[in-house]
Structures are given as structure tokens and as C-alpha cells.
Amino acid sequence: MLNIDRNLFDIGRMDTLAMGDTPLHHLDPRAKLMTTLAFIVAVVSFGKYELSAMIPFFIFPLAQIAKGDLPFMYLLRKVMIVAPFALFIGIFNPLIDRETLFRLGSIHISGGWISYLSILMRFALTVMAALTLIALTGFNTVCLALEKLGVPRPFVVQLLFLYRYLFVLTDEAARLARARSLRVFESNGMGFKPFASMVGHLLLRTLDRAQRIHIAMCCRGFEGHIPILRPMRFGIREIRYMTFWAMVFALLRFYNLPMQMGLLITRLFT
Amino acid sequence: MSHHTIDAKDLHYIYPDGTAGLNGISFHIGHGESVALVGANGAGKSTLLMHLNGCLTATQGGLSIGGYPVTAKNLKIVRRSVGMVFQDPDDQLFMPTVFDDVAFGPLNLGFPVAEVEHKVMQALETVGASHLCKRPPYKLSGGEKRAVAIAAVLSMSPDILVMDEPSANLDPRARRRLIALLKTFEHTKIIATHDLDMAMELCQRTIVLHQGMITADGPTIGIFQDDALLADSGLEKPLGIQNCPRCGNRCTG
Incomplete structure (x- = not known):
């Protein structure tokens, strides 16, 4: 892992x-x-x-x-x-x-x-x-x-966020995978089933985080435009x-x- | 806005799933006051904080910041004057570099570029993080992330600072540094925390929440010595005023 x-x-x-x-x-x-x-x-x-x-x-x-x-x-x-x-x-x-x-x-x-x-x-x-x-x-x-060259802003913002939160997401995935592997021991760890639930968990956590990030952005005056x-x-x-x-x-x-x-x-x- | 005050009158909030978050909360926080918001998990601390910058709107009752009622119309003024530091800095630091992140608020507020740069560097210097300005946030340590998250809020020159668990996940030295930093701020402060020792150092006043209601509101030291109140609210005396763990006596030194 x-x-x-x-x-x-x-x-x-x-x-x-x-x-x-x-x-x-x-x-x-x-x-x-x-x-x-x-x-x-x-x-x-x-x-x-x-x-x-x-x-x-x-x-x-x-x-x-x-x-x-x-x-x-x-x-x-x-x-x-x-x-x-x-x-x-x-x-x-x-x-x-x-x-x-x-x-x-x-x-x-x-x-x-x-x-x-x-x-x-x-x-x-x-x-x-x-x-x-x-x-x-x-x-x-x-x-x-890309943005300065005229690529639409939503697309660029998606890429920026993808790159920023890639690390956070992989970190979370790694923690889940580690928690599973520590309790598997010699068995096969119930096959693929835990992975399905892990993916679900990751999705829910991601949605939660997205909501918190959005609130944090709104708190600092976000109105649909990311200034850099x-x-x-x-x-x-x-x-x-x-x-x-x-x-x-x-x-x-x-x-x-x-x-x-x-x-x-x-x-x-x- | 001359007075950085917060007034809550009979705040009620019910979550969409029917759970009651707040059950009639009223308080007044005066200009320059530093208030600790304590309570067990699920007592309603975070729900209350979310009301302070209009992320949640009360189902009943009203809230005003510096005399402005928190409504959709006043949202911009309210958010400008209330700086909110989130519990997880990763939620707050979403921009590619530390500099961009600290500049996000001032740029949205429409400050001229030269002033933004000045504000950003000033805020980073205040928290002792100016050397981090070109780094991407995911490469910072927990203490550095927290410092930058605070700078991101300071750069907007807020009147009121609202913090959710600022000392969570910090090592003892980073926590000590944070406390020293917060002591230097003259803003009106509301700090939601489980770190009662920090609350004792930073806040003269404490509000205790339990099941969405205020069970006590008064001088911090008095509240933390009231064993019955603390037990009822799911809390414990801060270590600083507990008896010595080895001899059982009250340390007077």
C-alpha cells in the first residue's frame, strides 16, 4: 500500500x-x-x-x-x-x-x-x-x-482543483487502504467487497469536502471567478x-x- | 462599522433531516471581546459558527454582526467583517500556492493589485510564514497550514475572527506558537474549541453549549471551576487547574 x-x-x-x-x-x-x-x-x-x-x-x-x-x-x-x-x-x-x-x-x-x-x-x-x-x-x-490563451475559465479551474485535491484524495485513499490491510491478516479480506464500500466512502467524503471548500470560498468573497x-x-x-x-x-x-x-x-x- | 459586536437573539436552527442544531441561543459579544465556545461533540458549536458568516440561516430568531442583520442582502458586508478559520486547513487552502491563497480574499474584495500584494505579505509576516509564499499548500506541515489559513483570513482585515478548533492536530510547540500569535490580535474573537487550557489563556469569557442551548455564559475561570456544570455539559476541568496527577494536591507554585 x-x-x-x-x-x-x-x-x-x-x-x-x-x-x-x-x-x-x-x-x-x-x-x-x-x-x-x-x-x-x-x-x-x-x-x-x-x-x-x-x-x-x-x-x-x-x-x-x-x-x-x-x-x-x-x-x-x-x-x-x-x-x-x-x-x-x-x-x-x-x-x-x-x-x-x-x-x-x-x-x-x-x-x-x-x-x-x-x-x-x-x-x-x-x-x-x-x-x-x-x-x-x-x-x-x-x-x-491555458487561461491566458483563452481556454474557458471553468475548465482551467477544474484542472487547478483537480491538481490541488489529488494529493488530499490520494492521502485519504491511502489511509483507507492501510486501515483495511492492517486488519486483513492471512485471509483474503472478504475479496472485493470492502473496496466497493471504500470507493463509496471516498465519494461521500469528497462530496463533504467539496461542500466545505465551497463554504470556505464563499466566506472569502467568491462569486464565480477565481482571481490569480x-x-x-x-x-x-x-x-x-x-x-x-x-x-x-x-x-x-x-x-x-x-x-x-x-x-x-x-x-x-x- | 465602528463596533465589532455580535448579537444573537433566540437563534433556532433545524437541519433538513429534522435534527435540531440550535435551540434558542441568545448572547451579546462586545467590541474586542475574546470568547471561548465550548461544549461536547455535537453540542452545536460548528452550527453556531456557520451562522456567524451566513453559511446557515436561522430557522427562527435573528443574528446581527456590527449592527447589520445577517441576511442575504448584507452577506457581503458580514463576510467582509467576519474572518472564519476552518477546522481543516485543507478545506481552506484551495489555491495553487500560499501567495495565491492569501490573495484570494482581497482580490475578490476588489482591492488594487499593489495593495493586495502588500496585504498578503503583511498577513504572512504576522503569522511568520512569509518564507512559504511560493510553496504549494499540500507541501506544508500541519502548523504551517494553520498559520497560512489564519493569514488568508487576516489579509482581508476582518473585524471579527471566528475559529473552529484552531489548536486541533497541532504539536505542542505549534500550539504554543498559535496561542502566542492569537494573544497579539486585538480583533473580537470567537474560538470554538475542546482545548480548554487554551481557552483559559486566550478568553476572558466562555459560552458553554449543550444540546443546542447555552448552559453557561460568564467569566472563563468561574465556569471551568464549576465541576457540576462541566460534567452536565460533557466537559472536564482543564488540566491547568486540575490537581497534581502525582500527589493529588493543588499546585500553588
């Missing part, structure tokens, strides 16, 4: 990373957010069987990690945690799409395998980019940037950062660099 606690500390570490002191950390969050979105759009817009053209895109998350002084292995582990999700999304591709695309010696590589690998690569790229964004900026600041003071400055550095990466993405999106290089090398040797 300590697992829940450990994961909780792990989420908190992202916030610690966001307090770093590199030029990338100080960049206006809107610039980082929009660049990351452009990156994701560029990666996702590739065709179903594209693989090689996506490889150079790793330069973006890797450059951010290097420049932002982020721990690579830690972020890689985070990507791995979400990986099963992507693994299952594409798992049937190789079975359904059996048409051979090309051969490696006597091995026939089907379209399904290529599109599966393509899904996995897209997943690795986009998740890594999103994680570096949060590690460089902090979840709350990303939310504020956070001056943001969009200057020349932000424009430079965005233009540079936009050009890199455009170049990588429309020219298949690995293929061009491959062609160049084969031409040199033939």
Missing part, C-alpha cells in the same frame, strides 16, 4: 523540478505551451506508416531536458508508467493489417507492425514533450497559461524561442531528413 504514497511524492517532484533556475524555466509559460502544442500537432499529423521521419523530432524533448537540467531517467520512468496504455491501443494492428510493406532478407514486415511502431513512437514523443513542459513550468502555471495574480511577460526571448522551434518543426515535418541522408550516403557510395 506504500505504493500510493510513493507515487504521490513522485508527482510532487515535478513541482520541485519546475522551481529550477535555467533560462528555459524563466520563459513565459505561454511560449512553452504553444511550442509544445505545435510539436504535438506536427508529430501527430504524420501518415500512418511514417517512422523514420519522426526520429529527428526527439531533438525537441531532448534539448529541453538538457537545457532545463531535468533528470532524463526520471522522466523516462514516467513515460514508461503510461506506456501500457499505448501498447494496448495498437496491439491489434499487426494482426489486422497483414499486408507486407517491405522485406528484411527473408522476413516480411507487414504494415501492421510499422503502424504499431509508429503509434509507439508518437506516444513516446508526445508524452515526453508534455512531461518536459510540466517539469519546466509546473502544472499550475501551465493551467494559468501572476504577471506574465511575452518578450523578444519568447518570440525567438517560438520562431526557432517552429522552423525546426516545419523543416522536420516537410523534409524527411533521415531518408535524405540515407539517399545522400547511398549516392556517395554508388
